[in-house]
Amino acid sequence: MTISKEKLNELTVINKRFRRTLIDLLYKIQTGHPGGSLSCTEILTLLYFEKMNITKENLNSMGRDRFILGKGHAAPMLYITLAEKGFFPKEELQNLRQINAMLQGHPCSKTTPGVELSTGPLGLGISAGCGMAQGLKLRNEDSMVYVVMGDGEIQEGIVWEAAMAASKFKLNNLVAILDNNGVQLDGTVEEIMPMGDIRAKWEAFGWHVIEADGHDISSLSDAIDEAKGYKDGPSIINAKTVKGKGISFMEGKNIWHGKPISKDEYEAAIKELEVI
Ligand SMILES: Cc1ncc(C[n+]2csc(CCOP(=O)(O)OP(=O)(O)O)c2C)c(N)n1
Ligand SMILES: [Mg+2]
16 A cells, blocks of 8 residues: 555654754764664664554564564664654663663664664574564464665675575565665775675575665555565565765765764754755
8 A cells, every 4th residue: 555645744754853863863972873874764764653563562472573673783773763662761862882771882682672683793684584484474473574684784695595595485474675775884885795686686596576765765665565465485675775865975975884973074964954
C-alpha cells in the first residue's frame, strides 16, 4: 500500500529533526560517525515508525519484528530512533559514547533496550539475521527480520556465506537493506574494492533484488512492501544513498566517516538543516 501523505509529512519532519539532533550530539562529544548515520536516516525512521511491528510493549515478545544494524558505527542514528520510540529515556542520548554510559560507540544488546544484536564488526549482522529468520520460521512466527548493511560492509566474506545460506533455507522473512552510498571509511568503494554489478551478485546468490532511492520515503516504502510480499526467498533492497546526506560539505566525502565536527562546521551544518 502506498504510504499516506500524512505519514510522509510526519516522517519528513522526523528525519529533519533527527539530523539536527545527530549533529548536536556529535559536535558535543567530538567523536562518532556522522556520514554513515546520515545516509541511513530515512531507512531507520521508515522501518521504526511505519513498517515494523515493534513497540515498547512488545519488545520482549516472540512475535515482534527484528532490526539489526549491520553497519554498527551508525549507532547514533539508531539510538536517536530508539529513544524516540520510548525504549529508553531521551536524556541518555546526552551521555553518548561516555565511559560506562548506556549508549556506546557501537550498539550493545546487553545494555541498550531495543538493540537486537551487538554489532560493530562488519558482516556479522546478516549472519545473525539469517539465524534469527530461520529460528522464527521453525517456530512458525510470521515476524520479519530487517538487516541494514553498508556497501563497504558487503566486502566481508561472511556476508556471502550468509547470502548462500539465506537462499538455501528460503528465508522469505529476511530483508536486507543495502545502504549503497558508494563510500566506505577511507575512500570510495570503487577505489578500495569495487563491488561490480551488485544486482547480478545478489541474484546469483539467489536473492530477490529491489532497487530504491534510500532518501525517498515513498520509494523505500514501496521497496519494503515488495520485499515483504516476496515469498520465494530472501530479498535485498539496493538503496541508493548519499553518505553525509543533508549537509552539503559532508555529502559523498569519506573524511566524514568519523571526523569530529569543528565549531565553524557545526554552525554551517545547523544553518543548512534549518532551511531544508
Ligand atoms: C570486520 C571489520 N573490518 C573493519 C572495520 C572498520 N570499519 C568500520 S566502518 C568501515 C567502513 C564501512 O563502510 P560502509 O559499510 O560503506 O559504511 P557506511 O558508508 O554506510 O558508513 C570500516 C572499514 C569494522 N568495523 N569491522
Ligand atoms: Mg558506504
